Amino acid sequence: MEWLKIDDVAKRSGLTKRTIRYYEQIGLIPPPERSDGGYRLYTEEHVTLLLKITNAKDVLGFSLQELQEFIALSDALELQKMDYRQVKGTSLQREKLEKILETTLEQLRLIELKKQNILKVEEDIVSLKNRAEAALKRWAEEDAK
């Protein structure tokens, strides 16, 4: 297994070392393995997770706490899968699943909203662009005389 040291992860993810440790501290990423001397040893999966996190953070404007809830959701679903054969669904398990489903639906609605709004902003900027272009064109014509 090829381990990554924290600075490697930092470079690959575009985050700082401090930020990576901070994310671990608040439980946003799982604690990595450690070397005998106590160095953190990461895998590629950590990098992938960090990239997803930053992406979701940027895109959805989520706070880290909100992201935690989202991550917890995915984890819960993984756990659910594993439990599945052993603990055949008690109603408690089912409620959990339904809660997960509900939350994802809410997230999707939120994303639709974001999409709508991004279009509005885009329109504003395009109109700005057009006006700038028009002004430049007038300028050029004026100049040609």
Next chain:
Amino acid sequence: MEWLKIDDVAKRSGLTKRTIRYYEQIGLIPPPERSDGGYRLYTEEHVTLLLKITNAKDVLGFSLQELQEFIALSDALELQKMDYRQVKGTSLQREKLEKILETTLEQLRLIELKKQNILKVEEDIVSLKNRAEAALKRWAEEDAK
């Protein structure tokens, strides 16, 4: 002219009074008129601007400082328009216009990126949703026996 007081603006924009004053303080919105006693007197346009600002902030995840630059851009373009007849385009004016155009193009590229990323996140969530649905379905089938 119908003036709006700060609380009216707060209600219409969904912001707090503090936030509105803060936005004025950092130059994000133009200082409104004042009554003889010093009360702030707003117009509908202030409301519109504030809505645009919050929208852009939410959607693009811009900091207030980045938004300032964006606002400054629009303002510069308005000014450009007014200057147009008086100061026939010196090359300095043209450079300004070109800079504005360039910035809008950059903003549009940034928005494209956001769109791409939002799709990625959406996919992740959809896959989460599907897994939750599948699990629930298995549960229901199991239950039917």
Next chain:
DNA sequence: ATTAACGTTTACGTCAACGTTAATGTTTAC
């Protein structure tokens, strides 16, 4: 003309999300 409701400025408080520094231990390269 008073009073309740609303506004003003000033200033200190807060919270998230890190940055930075210090004191110390670990790996790696030569």
Next chain:
DNA sequence: GTAAACATTAACGTTGACGTAAACGTTAAT
């Protein structure tokens, strides 16, 4: 085996974006 480079924890600092409270002035309604 000894630097140089890199890591660790702990703790304090910083910045943006407001919240909140105090002391006080203004408007609106009765």
